[in-house]
Amino acid sequence: MKISFHGACREVTGSCILIETGSTKFLVDCGMFQGKSYYKNIEDFSFNPEEIDFVLLTHAHLDHCGRLPKLFMEGFRGRIYSTAPTRDLTEIILLDALNVSRIEKKPFVHPLCQEGDIRHLMNFFTPIDYGKKRIINNNIEIRLKDAGHILGSSIFEVWIKENEITKKLVFSGDLGNMPSPIVEDPKFIDSADLLFIESTYGNRLHESKEMGDAILIQEVKNTIAKNGILVIPVFALERTQEMLYRLNSFFEEEKIRGVNVFLDSPLAIKATNIYKQYVDFYDQEAKDLIFKGDDIFDFKGFEMIKGETEKVLNAPTPKIILAGSGMFEGGKIGTYLKKYLGNPLATLLIVSFQVDGSLGKKIINGERKIKVDGKDIEINAKISTIFSFSSHSDHGMLFDWVTKANPKKIFVVHGEADASKSLAESINGIVPEYNAIYNF
Ligand SMILES: [Zn+2]
Structure with missing residues (x-):
């Protein structure tokens, strides 16, 4: 062989x-x-x-x-x-x-x-x-x-x-x-x-998932308190569904409320629809929630955006924006980085693995002047990371x-x-x- x-x-x-x-x-x-x-x-x-x-x-x-x-x-x-x-x-x-x-x-x-x-x-x-x-x-x-x-x-x-x-x-x-x-x-x-x-x-070694949940809830609360914008770059597969699943449970349990959440990624929306077709592949906890009548990928104030990025940009604050891609390459995320990274009321929450040399890795490493789609941007937004959602x-x-x-x-x-x-x-x-x- x-x-x-x-x-x-x-x-x-x-x-x-x-x-x-x-x-x-x-x-x-x-x-x-x-x-x-x-x-x-x-x-x-x-x-x-x-x-x-x-x-x-x-x-x-x-x-x-x-x-x-x-x-x-x-x-x-x-x-x-x-x-x-x-x-x-x-x-x-x-x-x-x-x-x-x-x-x-x-x-x-x-x-x-x-x-x-x-x-x-x-x-x-x-x-x-x-x-x-x-x-x-x-x-x-x-x-x-x-x-x-x-x-x-x-x-x-x-x-x-x-x-x-x-x-x-x-x-x-x-x-x-x-x-x-x-x-x-x-x-x-x-x-x-x-x-x-x-x-x-x-x-x-990863942080515990409880720690990740606590950071996510705190960043959402901070964003609401300062009437700001929380931008979360996500991979279309898995990370998007995981974030929606967590946000859904936080909203259902009323750990957070009073903020609109947008998902702007055509691919993530398609992937989420495929997830919905394969409930048999879920674990018992997710199956139980569905059995009780909960749509695990939907909650009050959540909206999937199909090509109307302007609508998200113009939506009132506070707001949470999940956008592709998780590695900051391609997808809709560039538009939001250009719009919000200079804004001190914004928070960029990085929840995905970043390869060496990627824009996300540079930001994690502390670079405060970066280029997005050829445009120079000075970062004034808060940068926060969660590694346990790996x-x-x-x-x-x-x-x-x-x-x-x-x-x-x-x-x-x-x-x-x-x-x-x-x-x-x-x-x-x-x-x-x-x-x-x-x-x-
Ligand atoms: Zn993989």
Whole structure:
């Protein structure tokens, strides 16, 4: 068996692992590179897409599914195995990515790819439920388990038979942060010959979620008290739904009141509508709320904005604005940063992971003069951060999860170099380099 790494090596984007047996070649994820590594999307694959038999897709985040259109345009015609929500979310995420590349005039992962190609690609998905073993071919069986990261996210267990010996490979995908809101907590694995583990927060411990809730409530109250504006950049997937879920419960419990909340992100609205279709994938707490008649993504004073950004800008204060994107790139957030970062009555609340070099990271690091869409802005707004709303396990959870899986060999991927190394040292793992090849 040959294993090679084609992204997310010492960085958090571009997830793509190739497994080659004597008779089968398959990928686990085929994600887009983002931020400073974006140029790698345009480089040729170092394998032939026509020879890939199938893809296992862990979840619908762009850094896990974003190069599927490139794979397809270059001849891949195998099946893509994922959960049903992952398939639905992947479609809107890929269409949005194509649209963003056009708006920002940057090359898409494949220059000829059109909307029709992405819709065609959707026909190659085979949805699979959690927990049931599925035979892929004579030598390969798979099983999906809930990774607790976003709706439909999966851990893949893969049994590969070669020369009458069966080896079990486990791919963590992105592992959720316990307790995961809305979706179930990540499931544990009890054995693995080879384990591939993410390490986004391999060198960090999260604050408690209670602390995060307390900061969020306090920032909302401060905003109401000073009749100001609270701007929260959000990722369309998961972070938006998590923020709405929390705000919904705070409003229902009357911990906060008297402020309007706007969601200005067409993609987040689409994703929230897909979340609403898959109640079966929720945890018991969310199911109970729905059973009692609560719409967990709606509350008094909340409005989804479909293209009327002016309406939000002109709305009276105090107000809370959730806008895409969480990483400050693309989406509607630029408009609000330009309008409000100079305003001392505004607060920018950062609740999402920021990669090195991103605008969000610069702001967290204390830069007070920044550029948004080419415009110089002096920051007078208050900057506040919550790290506990991460949808990734922290070091302690990853260590615990790996220990329970009791793997014989570990590869540590999907983390900045320091984070991957830190986790690898504590669990005796290998941090592969980009394009590295290992034989077993
Ligand atoms: Zn993810």
